[in-house]
Amino acid sequence: MPQPALLAWQAASHFAWGIAGLQIALAWCRDGRMLPVLARLDPADLWIDPLRLRLLQPAIQMSAEISPRLATASADGPLQLDCPVVHCIGNNASIAYPHVRGSRNVGRVVFENTHFAADATARLREMDALTVVSHWNAEILHTVTDVPIVVIHEGIDPGLFFPGPRSGLMDPSRFYIFAGGKAEFRKGQDLLLAAFRIFASRHPDALLVTAWQNPWLKGAIGIRGVLRAPLQADRSGRALDISRWAAENGVDPVNVIDLGQMPNALMPLMLREMDCAICTSRAEGGTNFPIMEAMACGVPVIIPNNTGMRDLIEPGNSIVLQGQAPIKGAEGRGTQGWGDSSIDEIVAALEALYDSSELRERLGSAAARYMRARTWQRHAAQLADLVTAG
Secondary structure, eight states, X not given: OOEEEEEEEEOOSSSHHHHHHHHHHHHHHHHSSEEEEEEEOOGGGOOOOHHHHHHTHHHHHHHHHHHHHHHXXXXXXXXXXXXXXXXXXXXXXXXXXXXXXXXXXXXXXXXXXXXXXXXXXXXXXXXXXXXXXXXHHHHHHHXXXXXXXXXXXXXXXXXXXXXXXXXXXXXXXXXXXXXXXXXXXXXXXXXXXXXXHHHHXXXXXXXXXXEXXXXXXXXXXXXXXXXXXXXXXXTTSSSBXXXXXXHHTTOOGGGEEXXXXXXXXXXHHHHTXXXXXXXXXXXXXXXXXXXXXXXXXXXXXXXXXXXXXXXGOXXXXXXXXXXXXXXXXXXXXXXXXXXXXXXXXXXHHHHHHHHOHHHHHXXXXXXHHHHTTOBHHHHHHHXXXXXXXX
């Protein structure tokens, strides 16, 4: 019989924690060793094919049964489960379901804010073990707690993300640059727009293809960074106006494509059309899903040499933005290890890829080979080992 284990967060197809929950659940259901139960696993939140949905049915049923109990755990007192629990832990060691405990409690910790309040240590000590998704997170966390910490890298679904032919739907005379990740100051979209303004002025055939929509608009509206004009919502008030942000900062909107809010399963179709992909994040607790997925599709990538992104870098698999200026933290926000990429270096990296199809081919092939070992199946198996240890 599979071992039930609660993943104490939501599975979904549109944001990082949701994708992680979905992919771990799929891998566990496929392997048969673990039965994943999620705090929320609603088919309405999922954009997956019928085969994957069928595979998830036992997990969907179990998740539906336990969700009401989780929702009332704090009001009715602590909820003690007779199965292991993997807890979702974020910035300042905040726990998504602090009143839920299992037979074994593993904290899955992902954070970018390096400031921890005094009570964070006590919350972490409630865990039997901790897992993080980057060595940077592990290094910081070791200064906060003595609970054992295991690094388990996130990955990609090789059944979705792999090299393949272009569709022929895009103009082959254009140079396509992909940039993904929800818009916020930490993700550094302002740095890329500033660099792209320079690059596009030299190469009018360049197109910046963005997947920057943020389901949590409050965290995106008003960001400016190095730009003169802030990001705003569109007229509906339900989405970000990426075209306007580009135009108000000197980028012709005809050189920008906003993909909108896309489910993860559709991203491979976009990525295989791209000439390159770029990340200019100031900090990543993990290794950045869009960049890993682009690499798996054989797309050459540009990566900043900071925080969790360092765990993706090997000689010859990417262009690395080496210059990383320190960023001053604000009250309540720690920025140890964060970095501002140089706009000139971003432009130079784009120029190198624009000028050489041979370089694009070489880096893309190396990236795809590298990502063969970075799968969700591997991540889920290592997490299962940790969950069932002891």
